Amino acid sequence: MEIVMAFVVGIIFMAATYLMLSKSLLRIIIGTGLLSHGTHLLVLTMGGLKNGAAPLLGEHAAQYNDPLPQALILTAIVIAFGVTSFFLVLAYRAYQELGTDNMDRLRGTKINE
Template sequence: MEILMSVLIGLLFACAVYLMLSKSLLRIIIGTSLLSHGAHLLLLTMAGVKRGTVPLLGENAESYTDPIPQALILTAIVISFGVTAFFLVLAFRTYQELKTDNVDEMRGTENND
């Protein structure tokens, strides 16, 4: 299972880097979102895919699942959702003002390619 997750993480990182290197602001935002999801999966995979029962005091089980990595990743997902929402609002407002989505045109450098 860890091998499959590692391949998926690599694929997410590759797609995120490809999208973040483009000139479109919306693609850059989607790329950062994919990068954060890849980082979340990386942290979850590094913690280990374990099966066990809930760590309660009255339970007598052979193995327990550690809830700390899952709680940290859930917090990171909420934070990345808020950052993505802020980026989208910022991009929308930028598009309203400048009437462009191209980062080079926003910067003021005219590229005639």
């Protein structure tokens, strides 16, 4: 299962890189969110996909799951949501002020139309 997840993470990273290299600000924000989700899957996969019991005191199971990767991912999801919300508000405000989401126009570069 880890091999399949590694390929899925690679495809997500590939799509995120493609989106982040585009000229549209909204596509860059979507690519950044996709990259963070790929990172979450990578951390979860590297933590190990095991079939075990929850790490509760008082239970005697032969195998326990490690809660640390899940806690790290939960924290990262909250941070990624906050950063994505900030990027969306920033992009909306830039679009209101400048009337475009094209990165070349936001930089002030002349574009041949």
